[in-house]
Amino acid sequence: MTGTASPYARDVVRLESVRKVYGRSKNQVAALDGVTIGLPRGTFTAVMGPSGSGKSTFLHCAAGLDRPTSGKVLLDGEDLSPLKERELTKLRRERIGFIFQAFNLLPALNVVDNVTMPLRLAGRRPKKAAVDEVLERVGLSARRNNRPGELSGGQQQRVAIARALITQPAVIFGDEPTGALDTYAAREVLTLLREAVREAGQTMVMVTHDPVAAAHADRVLFLADGQFVSHLDWPTADQVAERMTHLGAWGQDSAAVRAGHGVPR
Numbered sequence: 001m002t003g004t005a006s007p008y009a010r011d012v013v014r015l016e017s018v019r020k021v022y023g024r025s026k027n028q029v030a031a032l033d034g035v036t037i038g039l040p041r042g043t044f045t046a047v048m049g050p051s052g053s054g055k056s057t058f059l060h061c062a063a064g065l066d067r068p069t070s071g072k073v074l075l076d077g078e079d080l081s082p083l084k085e086r087e088l089t090k091l092r093r094e095r096i097g098f099i100f101q102a103f104n105l106l107p108a109l110n111v112v113d114n115v116t117m118p119l120r121l122a123g124r125r126p127k128k129a130a131v132d133e134v135l136e137r138v139g140l141s142a143r144r145n146n147r148p149g150e151l152s153g154g155q156q157q158r159v160a161i162a163r164a165l166i167t168q169p170a171v172i173f174g175d176e177p178t179g180a181l182d183t184y185a186a187r188e189v190l191t192l193l194r195e196a197v198r199e200a201g202q203t204m205v206m207v208t209h210d211p212v213a214a215a216h217a218d219r220v221l222f223l224a225d226g227q228f229v230s231h232l233d234w235p236t237a238d239q240v241a242e243r244m245t246h247l248g249a250w251g252q253d254s255a256a257v258r259a260g261h262g263v264p265r
């Protein structure tokens with residue numbers, strides 16, 4: 001980028017005044033209520049917030065899976081709003097990686113074929129060296145011919161991480177990527193994600209309910225009622241948990257906060 005580049009050029013993902021409204025008239029819900037935020041290249045961001053605060057909606061809008069009601073989403077400076085469905089699908093396939101709680105692997109395919117699926121869908125021939133490297137990175141070189149059903153949950157999620165990394169996407173979005181894993185496997189997966197950011201300059205955005213998972217991020221953003229209300233840089237899990245408690249995320253406070261501020265608009 002040159003000196004004339006936008007001051008936001010380092011943001012891989014940028015949302016500007018994004019609103020996402022579901023429903024009609026008095027049943028309307030502003031799931032995102034005017035969100036402006038930039039996610040810089042090579043950073044690991046966790047998004048937390050009480051149930052119903054808009055985390056999934058944020059992820060879906062930021063990843064081009066859903067269109068905002070108003071406002072803009074930019075990926076590497078490119079405005080997604082004018083893109084047609086086919087162009088969005090291509091962009092998601094080629095420039096965005098996804099990791100889901102439920103792994104979403106194809107059960108009939110072995111590890112290598114699952115990992116290389118995004119390349120083949122994009123009409124690109126997988127290079128053996130690149131596949132070997134990504135399997136090595138996630139510690140699955142010895143399991144390359146196994147099917148998902150023959151792997152543990154943590155190993156399956158590592159296959160999904162390899163599948164996300166192989167296209168060298170601009171950004172990887174994780175939707176509760178450790179939600180189905182035990183503590184040990186979750187820590188392994190988070191360490192891998194952290195390394196992909198630190199060593200390979202990957203940009204990573206993860207929605208999570210788990211303060212321990214969030215504490216692996218550089219920055220934790222807190223959503224409440226469709227707006228980012230605060231953040232913590234390099235927090236401990238305890239600091240994240242405390243902030244969540246203040247947002248009324250756990251226990252009786254949660255219902256009180258939602259009833260008080262009213263998520264529906």
Ligand SMILES: Nc1ncnc2c1ncn2[C@@H]1O[C@H](COP(=O)(O)OP(=O)(O)OP(=O)(O)O)[C@@H](O)[C@H]1O
Nearest residue numbers: 022023029031050051052053054055056057058263
């Ligand atoms: N398709 C939809 N139709 C109507 N309302 C929706 C739809 N999707 C989400 N909402 C509403 O938008 C708000 C935000 O939902 P969202 O799923 O983004 O929250 P969340 O923070 O991800 O919640 P959770 O932690 O429980 O998964 C909620 O009030 C929800 O009921």
